[in-house]
Amino acid sequence: MTMPRPIILTCGEPAGIGPELAPKALASGVPFVFLGDPRHLPDGTLWAEVTALGDSVPVGTLPVLRHDFPAPAVPGRPDPANAQAVIDVIARAVDLAQTGQAGGICTLPINKEALKRGAGFGFPGHTEYLAHLAGDVPVVMMLASTNVQPPCRVVPVTIHVAIADVPRLLTPALLEQAIRITDAALRRDFGLDAPRIAIAGLNPHAGENGVMGHEELDWIAPLVARLRDQGFALSGPLPADTMFHPGARARYDAALCAYHDQALIPIKTLDFAGGVNVTLGLPFVRTSPDHGTAFDIAGQGIADAESVIAALRMAFDMAGKR
Numbered sequence: 001m002t003m004p005r006p007i008i009l010t011c012g013e014p015a016g017i018g019p020e021l022a023p024k025a026l027a028s029g030v031p032f033v034f035l036g037d038p039r040h041l042p043d044g045t046l047w048a049e050v051t052a053l054g055d056s057v058p059v060g061t062l063p064v065l066r067h068d069f070p071a072p073a074v075p076g077r078p079d080p081a082n083a084q085a086v087i088d089v090i091a092r093a094v095d096l097a098q099t100g101q102a103g104g105i106c107t108l109p110i111n112k113e114a115l116k117r118g119a120g121f122g123f124p125g126h127t128e129y130l131a132h133l134a135g136d137v138p139v140v141m142m143l144a145s146t147n148v149q150p151p152c153r154v155v156p157v158t159i160h161v162a163i164a165d166v167p168r169l170l171t172p173a174l175l176e177q178a179i180r181i182t183d184a185a186l187r188r189d190f191g192l193d194a195p196r197i198a199i200a201g202l203n204p205h206a207g208e209n210g211v212m213g214h215e216e217l218d219w220i221a222p223l224v225a226r227l228r229d230q231g232f233a234l235s236g237p238l239p240a241d242t243m244f245h246p247g248a249r250a251r252y253d254a255a256l257c258a259y260h261d262q263a264l265i266p267i268k269t270l271d272f273a274g275g276v277n278v279t280l281g282l283p284f285v286r287t288s289p290d291h292g293t294a295f296d297i298a299g300q301g302i303a304d305a306e307s308v309i310a311a312l313r314m315a316f317d318m319a320g321k322r
């Protein structure tokens, strides 16, 4: 087996904890290159500029593929002048992955509000932007634990949308697409031969036979039955409140949830430190730590690098499987 190419670690929002996590991520042991402005790294960081992904640097030194930003970074205070460069770094990383120069990308967190206000960013997150850059392909956001058993893997079928819009946006076509993409990715990237997927209901108690909502009876259960007949190992619709305890998680490999918080609250409660966000369905590997920009602690040097280390390892592992 050939060794995967190095992973690109994008800088994300330079006013957040991303730049201080990059040197700490060397502890991952994964070959990676930081794509960003070296001026944003903490004082005293050992870094060396590389011009290509194969370039070697001394042990313990952060390899940096330089992307100059217009402004320095002030922790906790995103500068609108830097917003476009944050977006450009993501696009440049995708290009490096699509052209085979990088084994995949691992993204440090962005602040969606800062990008929207600073550069009119038209996407609610990396996930949607990456799908666009890849040619408007359908994708799925999955967050996967690395520290708990049985594992907690969750997919929000609707992603960054207002809760008021969920019942309209959660459609049979979207759920079926998410099931198919998740099943394929669990086989390809996670080495599962017969993935078991649990489907959460939308309503309390999964509607309790229509007395607390009707979507489960109207279309979720029929869709699950139809796809089960096609060979997918599906369970549900299940009441979301009782499907994340260890005994329940032992019965499936990934849980498909109706909306963002239904999926992300369990994993961030069970394994905030080790959670990894992975985009399924892209033609290249993309992972990310599960946390955000953490402006409240940025620049203090106390940010925990466990999630980005787990994300880099997962990206490298996935790149190896492809």
Ligand SMILES: NC(=O)C1=CN([C@@H]2O[C@H](COP(=O)(O)OP(=O)(O)OC[C@H]3O[C@@H](n4cnc5c(N)ncnc54)[C@H](O)[C@@H]3O)[C@@H](O)[C@H]2O)C=CC1
Pocket (backbone or CB within 6 Å): 017, 108, 109, 110, 111, 112, 113, 126, 277, 288, 289, 290, 291, 292, 293, 294, 295, 296, 297, 302, 303, 304, 305, 307
């Ligand atoms: N992949 C991405 O680009 C993501 C971006 N975000 C963005 O981040 C921004 C802030 O989001 P929040 O909801 O406040 O979540 P957050 O994850 O940034 O912070 C939540 C809490 O966890 C703490 N925390 C986060 N990461 C930590 C770490 N590595 N070590 C120690 N403590 C840590 C923070 O100090 C804060 O108290 C938002 O703009 C959001 O959209 C959020 C999640 C993922």
Ligand SMILES: NCC(=O)COP(=O)(O)O
Pocket (backbone or CB within 6 Å): 110, 124, 125, 126, 127, 128, 264, 277, 288
């Ligand atoms: N809450 C998860 C999140 O915001 C991650 O979004 P993305 O930037 O990875 O799409």
